[in-house]
Amino acid sequence: MYILGISCYYHDASAALLKDGVVVAAAEEERFSRKKHDSSFPINAVNFCLRDAGITIDEVSHIGFYEKPFLKMERVLSQHLECFPFSFKTFLSSIPSWINEKLRVPGTIRKRLKYRGDIFFVEHHLAHAAASFLVSPFRKAAVVTTDGVGEWTTTSFGVAENSSIRLMKEIRFPSSLGLLYSTVTAYLGFSVNNSEYKVMGLAPYGDMNPETNPYYRKLRRVIDVKGDGSYRLDMGYFKYHYADRMPSDKFCGLLGAPVTGRGAEMSKRHKDIAAAVQLVLEEVLTKILMHVHKVTKCDNLVLGGGVALNSVYNGKILRRTPFKRVWIQPNASDGGTSIGAASFVYHCILKNRRGFVQEHAYLGPSFSDEEIRSYLDKGGVKYSELGSDDELVRKTAALIHAEKVVGWFQGRMEWGPRALGARSILASPLRPEMKEILNLKVKHREKFRPFAPAVCEDDALKYFECDTPVPEPADFMLMVYPIRKRWRSRIPAVTHVDGSGRLQTVRRHQNPLYYGVIKEFGRLSSIPIIVNTSFNIRGEPIVCTPHDAYRCMMGTGIDCLVMGRFIVFREDNGKDMWDSEKLAED
Amino acid sequence: MSFNVFFRGFRAGLHDFGSCISTIVNSVLLAVAYVAGVGVTSIVAKVVGKRFLDSGFSDAPSYWVDLRIDERPDEDFYRQF
Numbered sequence: 328m329y330i331l332g333i334s335c336y337y338h339d340a341s342a343a344l345l346k347d348g349v350v351v352a353a354a355e356e357e358r359f360s361r362k363k364h365d366s367s368f369p370i371n372a373v374n375f376c377l378r379d380a381g382i383t384i385d386e387v388s389h390i391g392f393y394e395k396p397f398l399k400m401e402r403v404l405s406q407h408l409e410c411f412p413f414s415f416k417t418f419l420s421s422i423p424s425w426i427n428e429k430l431r432v433p434g435t436i437r438k439r440l441k442y443r444g445d446i447f448f449v450e451h452h453l454a455h456a457a458a459s460f461l462v463s464p465f466r467k468a469a470v471v472t473t474d475g476v477g478e479w480t481t482t483s484f485g486v487a488e489n490s491s492i493r494l495m496k497e498i499r500f501p502s503s504l505g506l507l508y509s510t511v512t513a514y515l516g517f518s519v520n521n522s523e524y525k526v527m528g529l530a531p532y533g534d535m536n537p538e539t540n541p542y543y544r545k546l547r548r549v550i551d552v553k554g555d556g557s558y559r560l561d562m563g564y565f566k567y568h569y570a571d572r573m574p575s576d577k578f579c580g581l582l583g584a585p586v587t588g589r590g591a592e593m594s595k596r597h598k599d600i601a602a603a604v605q606l607v608l609e610e611v612l613t614k615i616l617m618h619v620h621k622v623t624k625c626d627n628l629v630l631g632g633g634v635a636l637n638s639v640y641n642g643k644i645l646r647r648t649p650f651k652r653v654w655i656q657p658n659a660s661d662g663g664t665s666i667g668a669a670s671f672v673y674h675c676i677l678k679n680r681r682g683f684v685q686e687h688a689y690l691g692p693s694f695s696d697e698e699i700r701s702y703l704d705k706g707g708v709k710y711s712e713l714g715s716d717d718e719l720v721r722k723t724a725a726l727i728h729a730e731k732v733v734g735w736f737q738g739r740m741e742w743g744p745r746a747l748g749a750r751s752i753l754a755s756p757l758r759p760e761m762k763e764i765l766n767l768k769v770k771h772r773e774k775f776r777p778f779a780p781a782v783c784e785d786d787a788l789k790y791f792e793c794d795t796p797v798p799e800p801a802d803f804m805l806m807v808y809p810i811r812k813r814w815r816s817r818i819p820a821v822t823h824v825d826g827s828g829r830l831q832t833v834r835r836h837q838n839p840l841y842y843g844v845i846k847e848f849g850r851l852s853s854i855p856i857i858v859n860t861s862f863n864i865r866g867e868p869i870v871c872t873p874h875d876a877y878r879c880m881m882g883t884g885i886d887c888l889v890m891g892r893f894i895v896f897r898e899d900n901g902k903d904m905w906d907s908e909k910l911a912e913d
Numbered sequence: 914m915s916f917n918v919f920f921r922g923f924r925a926g927l928h929d930f931g932s933c934i935s936t937i938v939n940s941v942l943l944a945v946a947y948v949a950g951v952g953v954t955s956i957v958a959k960v961v962g963k964r965f966l967d968s969g970f971s972d973a974p975s976y977w978v979d980l981r982i983d984e985r986p987d988e989d990f991y992r993q994f
């Protein structure tokens with residue numbers, strides 16, 4: 328039985344295909360359309376899923392959609408009714424898309440996919456909960472979902488067991504922890520629904536002591552938090568419920584200056600504000616989790632929703648709360664809800680038993696060596712071919728050890744926002760200058776942002792102060808842990824200002840080639856840790872096809888591309904060079 | 914300039930003109946709907962003290978709201994609301 332999950336029309340549209348409850352393919356539309364966070368109907372992602380499974384739409388028995396559009400429309404209308412006449416501008420700009428597409432989901436699915444079967448609509452936070460719990464290793468767990476907003480819900484919790492999910496309580500719009508974080512993101516001059524992780528990366532540069540950080544006390548004024556973690560925002564500080572802007576003038580007054588301009592240099596004040604919002608988030612989430620543990624009496628926890636991508640907090644959960652195990656969907660934000668909607672239909676509506684655990688995120692398109700060779704030959708690209716996996720691993724590790732920046736394109740593309748060793752840029756973490764080299768050659772990103780270390784799971788505890796056993800979400804780069812003090816100066820390119828690292832742990836069975844490269848690099852350098860950053864041009868989604876990868880290498884300063892069994896050196900193909908920075912948008 | 918080039922340019926211009934007109938008409942209609950529909954309802958609601966969004970701090974012991982969305986027939990999932 329095939330079930331298709333679809334999410335679209337907010338941000339990060341995606342599709343996922345289940346075969347008898349097993350996720351066989353999943354991808355976000357942006358990877359095909361090449362528009363970052365593309366929210367349009369995910370026709371390319373659906374077509375990929377069907378093609379990958381070798382089926383047509385006629386073989387799909389059910390489709391699950393990730394929200395209930397009419398409930399969401401009710402909330403949008405309520406905003407306009409509450410905020411009349413100040414919402415006039417957003418009414419004019421947003422209502423046409425509701426009339427033209429968002430309220431026509433069944434029609435669009437039937438027309439664009441030529442589909443005639445059942446369509447189920449799953450509440451947004453239920454889809455988040457399902458995306459995490461139903462593919463987790465737990466039989467029973469407490470579930471907490473936190474995001475910007477779904478239909479009405481912004482935070483919810485409940486308990487899930489076997490094939491049922493019972494969400495018990497919620498916080499409703501306009502109070503939203505996710506939107507509070509996004510408001511500070513906007514205030515600091517970053518883009519909403521895109522750059523929240525930059526605020527998380529900036530926070531450790533600020534004062535992380537709530538006693539001494541002046542902005543912490545100010546931000547606590549905008550949110551009232553009860554002992555059970557429930558909260559409400561003072562909406563006088565916000566505008567997002569009626570305008571296309573997040574902070575109000577009162578919010579700017581509270582923090583003592585207008586909204587920061589795009590690309591502005593981050594001062595001590597900005598860093599303290601980032602630290603303050605991270606402190607508030609951590610404080611509220613800890614209270615929520617303590618309460619949820621008390622109510623559910625479960626030792627297992629699953630998290631869903633965009634706030635679950637806050638890897639800095641995730642790394643603290645098991646130390647700060649009584650939970651003993653945690654699991655998080657690698658695509659915890661809205662993109663992941665297509666897996667949630669499809670899984671919910673299969674298990675909770677059709678009452679099928681669970682048997683699938685999502686152990687990796689390699690669910691996207693892959694390209695055979697023949698396809699890659701054909702692409703390279705057609706384009707007249709100069710390349711060399713490696714004889715075996717062993718040679719590929721040794722050669723790649725040697726290049727990284729020689730301080731080359733390596734584009735790594737192997738197997739199925741990752742599901743979710745992180746590059747996890749299928750579409751990654753790899754480099755050596757041993758020299759502090761590598762950060763500058765990567766920024767200069769490829770990433771051109773803010774200086775304060777750290778690069779991530781990838782380490783084999785069996786080596787993680789030697790270098791990082793991880794929870795034991797190492798939680799599975801670390802495989803998806805969702806947990807930040809302190810790097811053990813003695814190693815910090817040895818791997819400066821991946822050591823953040825507070826001594827932490829947003830590590831990716833790699834298990835051999837998940838990705839043997841990648842695992843092999845890290846181990847071989849360890850043999851050469853005596854430290855089995857490499858830099859892993861996403862393989863993309865600034866402002867574009869992560870690469871998907873051989874063409875995207877080759878184009879990215881030639882438009883940046885990546886030294887070479889290890890793609891399937893082939894190595895392409897940039898300097899051998901100088902005629903194709905172009906400058907991606909000329910067109911970059913963030 | 915060939916006839917084809919002229920014709921293509923003419924058609925593109927006509928298309929842009931059409932889009933412009935439809936944007937203006939849509940905006941006018943939406944503005945009327947906003948004032949007559951949203952505005953009147955909003956004013957009446959405010960007069961009778963109806964609130965559409967929960968905001969403002971309260972002394973209640975908790976802000977959690979009951980959410981029992983599991984206990985319902987499967988037919989509910991066919992609906993968009």
Ligand SMILES: [Fe+2]
Nearest residue numbers: 474476632661
């Ligand atoms: Fe969401």
